[in-house]
Amino acid sequence: xxxxxxxxIGAACLxxxxxxxxxxxxxxxxxxxxxxxxxxxxxIAGLMTAGTVPYDKSVKYTLSVLxxxxxxxxxxxxxxxxxxxxxxxxxxFGWLPGGLAIGTIFAVAAxxxxxxxxxxxxxxxxxxxxxxxxxxxxxxxxxxGVVAAGSTLDSLIPPSALLVIYGILVExxxxxxxxxxxxxxxxxxxxxxxxxxxxxSRNPDIGPRITGYSWSQRFESLPGTAPIWIVIGLIxxxxxxxxxxxxxxxxxxxxxxxxxxxxxxxxxxxLKGALLxxxxxxxxxxxxxxxxxxxxxxxxxxxLPDAFASWVVDLALPPVMIIVAIYVVYFxxxxxxxxxxxxxxxxxxxxxxxxxxxxDPIWFGIMVVKLCGIGLLTPPVGLACYxxxxxxxxIPLGDVFRGxxxxxxxxxxxxxxLTAYPQLVTFIVAD
Amino acid sequence: xxxxxxxxxxVGRPPADAPLIARLDYWYGRLEEALxxxxxxxxxxxxxxxxxxILGRTIFDFPIEGxxxxxxxxxxxxxxxxxxxxxxxxxxxxxxxxxxxxxxRRLWFFEALAVVIGLVVVGLLVYSTWQNFERAWRxxxxxxxxxxxxxxxxxxxxxxxxxxxxxxxxxxxxxxxxFLDPTRTPLAVPVAQTMAEAARKEIDDAMRALExxxxxxxxx
Numbered sequence: 153x154x155x156x157x158x159x160x161i162g163a164a165c166l167x168x169x170x171x172x173x174x175x176x177x178x179x180x181x182x183x184x185x186x187x188x189x190x191x192x193x194x195x196i197a198g199l200m201t202a203g204t205v206p207y208d209k210s211v212k213y214t215l216s217v218l219x220x221x222x223x224x225x226x227x228x229x230x231x232x233x234x235x236x237x238x239x240x241x242x243x244x245f246g247w248l249p250g251g252l253a254i255g256t257i258f259a260v261a262a263x264x265x266x267x268x269x270x271x272x273x274x275x276x277x278x279x280x281x282x283x284x285x286x287x288x289x290x291x292x293x294x295x296x297g298v299v300a301a302g303s304t305l306d307s308l309i310p311p312s313a314l315l316v317i318y319g320i321l322v323e324x325x326x327x328x329x330x331x332x333x334x335x336x337x338x339x340x341x342x343x344x345x346x347x348x349x350x351x352x353s354r355n356p357d358i359g360p361r362i363t364g365y366s367w368s369q370r371f372e373s374l375p376g377t378a379p380i381w382i383v384i385g386l387i388x389x390x391x392x393x394x395x396x397x398x399x400x401x402x403x404x405x406x407x408x409x410x411x412x413x414x415x416x417x418x419x420x421x422x423l424k425g426a427l428l429x430x431x432x433x434x435x436x437x438x439x440x441x442x443x444x445x446x447x448x449x450x451x452x453x454x455x456l457p458d459a460f461a462s463w464v465v466d467l468a469l470p471p472v473m474i475i476v477a478i479y480v481v482y483f484x485x486x487x488x489x490x491x492x493x494x495x496x497x498x499x500x501x502x503x504x505x506x507x508x509x510x511x512d513p514i515w516f517g518i519m520v521v522k523l524c525g526i527g528l529l530t531p532p533v534g535l536a537c538y539x540x541x542x543x544x545x546x547i548p549l550g551d552v553f554r555g556x557x558x559x560x561x562x563x564x565x566x567x568x569x570l571t572a573y574p575q576l577v578t579f580i581v582a583d
Numbered sequence: 584x585x586x587x588x589x590x591x592x593x594v595g596r597p598p599a600d601a602p603l604i605a606r607l608d609y610w611y612g613r614l615e616e617a618l619x620x621x622x623x624x625x626x627x628x629x630x631x632x633x634x635x636x637i638l639g640r641t642i643f644d645f646p647i648e649g650x651x652x653x654x655x656x657x658x659x660x661x662x663x664x665x666x667x668x669x670x671x672x673x674x675x676x677x678x679x680x681x682x683x684x685x686x687x688r689r690l691w692f693f694e695a696l697a698v699v700i701g702l703v704v705v706g707l708l709v710y711s712t713w714q715n716f717e718r719a720w721r722x723x724x725x726x727x728x729x730x731x732x733x734x735x736x737x738x739x740x741x742x743x744x745x746x747x748x749x750x751x752x753x754x755x756x757x758x759x760x761x762f763l764d765p766t767r768t769p770l771a772v773p774v775a776q777t778m779a780e781a782a783r784k785e786i787d788d789a790m791r792a793l794e795x796x797x798x799x800x801x802x803x
Contacts, residue, residue: 173682173696175675182704203711210662229792275789403633435665438701538782
């Protein structure tokens with residue numbers, strides 16, 4: 153049998169097993185291992201090749217940034233970030249039309265970035281921010297929508313584990329990815345805010361202004377948000393100016409959040425819990441990474457990615473059309489799959505195509521991660537929306553989904569903008 | 584979607600007359616927790632060492648000798664030691680589009696099938712990662728910079744995978760037990776949740792943050 157045929161059969165088997173509910177890491181490792189056993193001169197050689205992957209890929213120094221980012225997230229719960237950030241956001245942005253909603257976008261995005269957990273951010277801010285917005289007579293769809301949408305901005309703002317995973321899989325600079333994500337993440341937050349501002353200016357009833365804070369009250373609210381700025385700032389500046397490796401910056405970030413947590417009275421049991429949770433999430437991500445990398449090695453022997461890339465290039469379609477087709481695939485997959493699984497399953501095939509079309513690897517990473525964020529919002533599996541509805545059962549799920557549509561449209565606009573002007577992503581990491 | 588699960592097993596120690604599988608699940612779970620704790624410790628050490636390294640390097644111009652070699656030596660602990668614990672909690676990612684629509688015997692059949700596939704691949708990998716360790720042992724493979732022997736960390740992989748293999752076996756028994764008699768209470772298996780249940784679990788976890796802030800305020 154032709155290697156390419158074996159590759160196509162393997163890829164189809166992987167999709168089949170994944171749909172049947174086999175853990176993606178095991179499905180990918182199985183197809184990869186058996187594929188290598190079939191393709192290499194003797195099965196034992198194939199098995200041995202597969203057997204080197206879990207160790208070789210896991211212990212690489214560049215991957216050690218992941219547990220650090222994850223630990224920052226779990227320690228973030230103890231650093232008193234949620235209410236302080238919301239309070240600061242209210243005082244600084246409240247005076248704008250829809251200001252409380254705009255403030256919520258920035259607060260939830262910042263907390264979500266540092267904690268690395270969109271769903272946790274959505275849950276916490278549904279409890280903290282939605283009651284305040286409803287008290288101020290905000291429209292409940294708007295209130296639910298900003299919390300759900302804002303929580304998905306974590307994927308681009310450092311520290312972003314998703315960008316690290318992309319970097320590991322396609323072997324591009326993790327430092328550059330982390331730096332490059334910041335501007336699009338910020339643009340996304342601005343576009344969200346613009347949408348709220350426009351809607352609330354035209355219809356002040358859905359988002360009234362909150363006035364009455366003095367400048368001194370505004371500045372008083374800032375010190376409480378220090379853990380957030382320290383983490384984002386440490387990681388962003390160290391990557392931008394190169395004064396630390398991602399792991400070192402992550403360690404320093406985790407250590408500073410750890411100190412804040414101790415200061416606020418974190419107990420031994422809390423620390424143990426945070427570490428155990430970090431270990432569980434870390435091993436989950438590492439397992440799926442090496443599982444998929446066994447599959448990728450098999451695909452490489454089958455020459456499937458190359459063949460697919462040259463087939464797509466030979467179609468002689470305008471590159472932007474192919475990129476848009478890939479976006480559509482992610483948009484649809486995002487409705488059914490979680491971000492890590494979606495990225496790891498699709499990138500081995502899509503990435504070579506996008507590179508063959510001449511796009512920038514850093515830029516593509518940002519776009520993929522942005523699309524993963526949209527997947528957290530869109531029905532039927534928009535987990536962020538389910539979480540908001542779970543915390544606020546008085547806001548029906550249908551209302552939450554209706555509330556997020558303006559932001560999904562905003563995201564599509566942002567994606568279009570970043571596709572038309574890729575330099576918005578790449579200028580900051582240009583050599 | 585993400586695999587959102589909770590282990591069906593009771594949290595506390597099962598009584599002496601509990602079914603054998605419940606007792607096995609409990610005691611095996613303790614072993615897995617110990618391994619996960621080891622992984623957790625390695626993450627804490629990674630943080631401290633990274634912090635010391637960056638301060639040492641940038642302020643005192645005194646980096647840790649063989650820093651990268653040491654990190655890579657212990658990295659295997661956080662990378663694989665907790666793999667079985669994660670499986671016991673249903674933590675590894677999967678899609679639940681199809682499984683989510685199933686109930687009763689059909690569901691337990693496909694759950695068991697997924698576990699059998701896990702047993703096959705993990706079994707193959709236990710063998711090949713053991714060979715990988717044995718090779719490192721035989722040729723005295725060592726790290727680039729400070730020549731640390733690599734066999735101890737390569738040994739962690741087959742050991743962790745063997746632990747996972749036994750957990751999968753336990754889960755297979757658990758699912759077959761339910762397949763034979765779907766009216767039984769699930770034991771020793773993670774139970775799949777609907778979207779709303781998954782969201783509920785995320786919320787319960789996240790609300791910790793608010794409880795902690797509350798606690799801090801009442802004290803401070």
